[in-house]
Amino acid sequence: MVRSLVRPGGSVLIEDPASFAHVASLLAQGANIMRVPRRADGPDIDVLRTLCERHRPVVFVLSSLIQNPTGSCISLHNARQLIEIAAEFDLTLIDDGFNADLLPLGSSRALAPLMLLDNLDRVIHIGGSSRILEPQIGAGYIVAGERYIDMLRRFRLTHWLGNMLIQERVFFRFLDEGLYRRRCERVRTQLAHGAGALRNIFAGLGVTADPSMGGPHLWVDLGEDIDSADIARLMSARGFLTAPGRHFRPPKVVSSEMRFNVTTTSEEALQTLGEVLNRY
Incomplete structure (x- = not known):
């Protein structure tokens, strides 16, 4: 996608x-990467406009719904502003929607994928079933408008060597028979x-988990003056692998945040985290 x-x-x-x-993926392509701060309601629109005016970027890669790592979702107001800026500066929006099917139903906020608001003019939506089904049988897909689809089709013919026919048929059957919807609900x-259980434990440790609309991760602030990379090294020495904030931030940025997997983080790991934080 990026190479296209x-x-x-x-x-x-x-x-x-x-x-x-x-x-x-962007570093592998030799791209000049610039960062737009992610807020609770989506990208920082003021920073986005400034970067577009100064540098005229060609692509903005983002996750509008259940963003990785924060779990936040873009608001309708923010989404409309984003699409207006994309039209003004001829900016292509690549929306990573692999977590979107994990969005809880009946949310109190009005939410919608960018592709529905944009009518697939400048939005390319990437999705897949690997978050719901087993990775071995998961299938990905791309939804794009006419300005992109021919280019993407040609790129696939010249660069894609795999065959996903079996996975695609399995995914279609799950969709056709309603199995995928029921699996999503489960x-x-x-x-x-x-996530609820983890939040209670984090509260007992005195650390704050950011508000999340759902998904497989919690984004946690370990506290002021704490470098989560130091905590990750101490946790690793005791046999636990963690994801410190600097993995998701620009190089050399000190971050107090850490991402935790909702389903795989054990009570033993959290107990060890509490001990490490107390001694830090």
Whole structure:
């Protein structure tokens, strides 16, 4: 996807914090990466406009719903402003929607994927079933408008060597028979219970988990004057791997935040975290 749209040295926007998968793909392409702060309601629109005016980026890679790592969702107001800026500066929005199917139903906030608000003019939506189904049978998909689809089709023919026919047929059957919807409901419930339990434990440790709309992660602030990279090293020495904030931030930025997996973080790991924080 990135290689189809970005030439080496081209200016590209990503969120801050952002998935390290986004960063890795852009670095591999030799892109000039610039960061747009992610707020609770979406990208910082003022910073976005300033960067567009100064650098004329060609692509903004983001996650509008259940962003990784924060779990936040873009508001309708923010989304409309984002789409207006994209139209003004001819900016392509690549929306990573792999977590979107984990969004709890009946949310008190009005939410919608960017592609529905944009009518697939400048938005390319990327999704898939691997968050819901087993990764071995998960299938990905791209939803894009006419200005992009021919280019993406040609790129797939010349660069894609795999065959996803079996996974695609399995995914279609799950969709066609309503199995995927029921599976989504079950996974959402499991994640909600797991997140609630983790929040209670974090509260007991005196640390704050950011508000999240759902999804597989919690974004936690360990406290003022704490470098989460130091905590990660201490945790690793005791046999626990963690994801410190600097993995999601620009290079050399000190971060007090850490991402935790809702389903795999054990009570033993959290007990160890409490001990490490008390001695820090």
